[in-house]
Amino acid sequence: GDNRAAVRALTDMIAYKSVNDLPPPKDLMIQIDQKNEAVLLPIYGSMVPFHVATIRTVSSQQDTNRNCYIRIIFNVPGTPFSPHDANSLKFQGSIYLKEVSFRSKDPRHISEVVQQIKTLRRQVVARESERAERAT
Amino acid sequence: MTDGHLFNNISIGGRGGTNPGQLKIFSGGILWKKQGGGKAIEVDKADIVGVTWMKVPRTNQLGVRIKDGLYYKFTGFRDQDVSSLSTYFQNTCGITPEEKQLSVSGRNWGEVDLNGNMLTFLAGSKQAFEVSLADVSQTQLQGKNDVILEFHVDDTTGANEKDSLMEISFHIPNSNTQFVGDESRP
Numbered sequence: 001g002d003n004r005a006a007v008r009a010l011t012d013m014i015a016y017k018s019v020n021d022l023p024p025p026k027d028l029m030i031q032i033d034q035k036n037e038a039v040l041l042p043i044y045g046s047m048v049p050f051h052v053a054t055i056r057t058v059s060s061q062q063d064t065n066r067n068c069y070i071r072i073i074f075n076v077p078g079t080p081f082s083p084h085d086a087n088s089l090k091f092q093g094s095i096y097l098k099e100v101s102f103r104s105k106d107p108r109h110i111s112e113v114v115q116q117i118k119t120l121r122r123q124v125v126a127r128e129s130e131r132a133e134r135a136t
Numbered sequence: 137m138t139d140g141h142l143f144n145n146i147s148i149g150g151r152g153g154t155n156p157g158q159l160k161i162f163s164g165g166i167l168w169k170k171q172g173g174g175k176a177i178e179v180d181k182a183d184i185v186g187v188t189w190m191k192v193p194r195t196n197q198l199g200v201r202i203k204d205g206l207y208y209k210f211t212g213f214r215d216q217d218v219s220s221l222s223t224y225f226q227n228t229c230g231i232t233p234e235e236k237q238l239s240v241s242g243r244n245w246g247e248v249d250l251n252g253n254m255l256t257f258l259a260g261s262k263q264a265f266e267v268s269l270a271d272v273s274q275t276q277l278q279g280k281n282d283v284i285l286e287f288h289v290d291d292t293t294g295a296n297e298k299d300s301l302m303e304i305s306f307h308i309p310n311s312n313t314q315f316v317g318d319e320s321r322p
Contacts, residue, residue, distance in 0.1 A: 015242025022193040022240060028153045028297035038242050042297050043265045045149025045209070046192065051242030069302070074244040076307040078281075093314070094245040096307040097257060098282060102299040103289070109298065 013037070015051040022049065029109065030070070030102065032116040037124055039072070039117055041100060050074070050097075052124055058117045060110045068107040070114065073099050139163070141221065146212040148177065149197075151271045151287070153297035159210055161221065163228055166200060168210065177208060187225050187233040189218055190263065199236070205252035207268070237262040247314070248306060255285075257306075267304065281308050 015038035016022055023033055028042040039055065040047040053075075060070045076096040104110045140162025147154040148168060157170045165181040179202055188199035196213040198221070213221070222233045239246075239262035246259035250269075257264045267285070276284040284305040 013242070016240035019191050019193055019238050019240055025193060029299045041301075042153065042299055043301055044151060044267055045147070045154040045211075045297075046265060048265045049240055049242045050244055054242065054244040070299070076244075077309055078307075093312050094309070095248045095257075095312060095314070096309070097244040097304070098307040099284075099303070099305040100301065101303040103302050104299045106298055 013051050013053050015049045022047065029104075029106075030113050032113065032120060034116075034120060037120060041072075041102070052117065052120045053128070055117060055121055058114050058121075060114050062107060066107075068104045068110045069101055070104060070110050071099065071101040072117075141217075141224065143213070143217065146210050149209045149211055151268065152300070154211065161224065166208075168208075179208070181229055184229055184231060187229075187231050188236050189222070189233050190236040190238055192238055198233075201252060206270075207252060207254050207266075209266075239264040267301075278305070281310065282306065283308065 015033075015036050021036070023031065023040070025047060028045065028047070030042065031040040031047065032038075033040060033049070036049075037052045038049045039052055040049050042048075055072055056075045057073045058070065060068060062068050074097055076098050140160060143159045143161075145156060146159040146168065147156045155170055155175070157168050157175075160167045163181070165184065166177075166179040168177040170176065179200060183202045183204075184200060185203055186199075186201040188201075190197045190199065192211060195211055196215065196218050198210045198213060200208045200210070202208070225231050225233055239259040241259055241262075243259040243264075246257055246264060247261075249256040249258055253268050253270045254266050255269055256266045267287075269285075271287050272285045273288045274286040276286070278284055282305055284303060286303050287301055289300075289302070
């Protein structure tokens with residue numbers, strides 16, 4: 001497909017239009033909002049949304065103390081096949097959030113989160129590349 | 137002088153999540169007490185250097201910046217509290233609250249703003265999130281363009297969040313002019 005069209009779609013993707021569109025505050029833990037294609041991260045007592053299209057990879061691991069960790073890596077310019085690349089000119093001078101990691105008390109919740117993010121991301125990427133193909 | 141305003145159900149946000157409590161705003165300053173006792177926060181009127189309001193999902197957040205660079209965030213105010221308290225701050229402390237906006241667009245690119253102890257990530261000039269540099273245990277430069285912030289692991293504050301932030305990193309492209317050379321460590 002045409003990468004340029006997909007790029008345009010990414011920067012147009014918005015998780016929420018207004019503050020009150022966010023899901024009602026629940027527990028402070030990583031949440032997935034399928035409808036709005038957003039991943040909500042608890043940062044300093046607030047739920048901070050990121051559109052799933054900004055996410056590059058997600059992985060989890062467990063240490064010997066039964067602590068569970070999740071690492072989310074975002075798309076930044078300069079990485080191979082980054083959808084931002086062609087468009088980073090438009091946001092020249094921007095600083096990018098590249099990576100976050102969280103420790104969790106609940107390994108089951110983390111493996112669910114990883115699966116949900118992967119699935120949602122796959123769906124969005126597939127839909128956008130289809131759209132890009134149709135546009136050419 | 138009246139003895140000020142009392143609010144129940146005001147939570148304070150920070151590193152370990154949020155804690156509910158009771159907030160009193162009076163002529164002497166601000167007093168917050170954790171529900172069920174324990175932690176209390178007292179701010180003398182003379183130490184307040186700035187006040188901000190921000191609309192957050194379904195409620196309002198009051199930010200209070202004090203002299204030594206600390207910044208407290210209280211959440212749980214109704215819209216009508218915002219206007220009455222703004223008047224109160226103006227009359228009592230001579231401080232006009234500033235309005236901040238929250239970004240909910242879900243973007244991961246924007247600007248980094250450093251003010252006192254706080255690092256703010258802004259997307260489209262709106263605040264996406266804030267972290268306190270006082271909680272950062274280590275910063276690392278990775279390669280030429282990435283800055284990693286590692287946070288203290290704090291198991292003692294009665295954190296009520298299930299997932300705790302451990303590490304965050306920012307990518308600062310060469311095209312960025314805000315942080316150059318040695319100063320590229322937010």
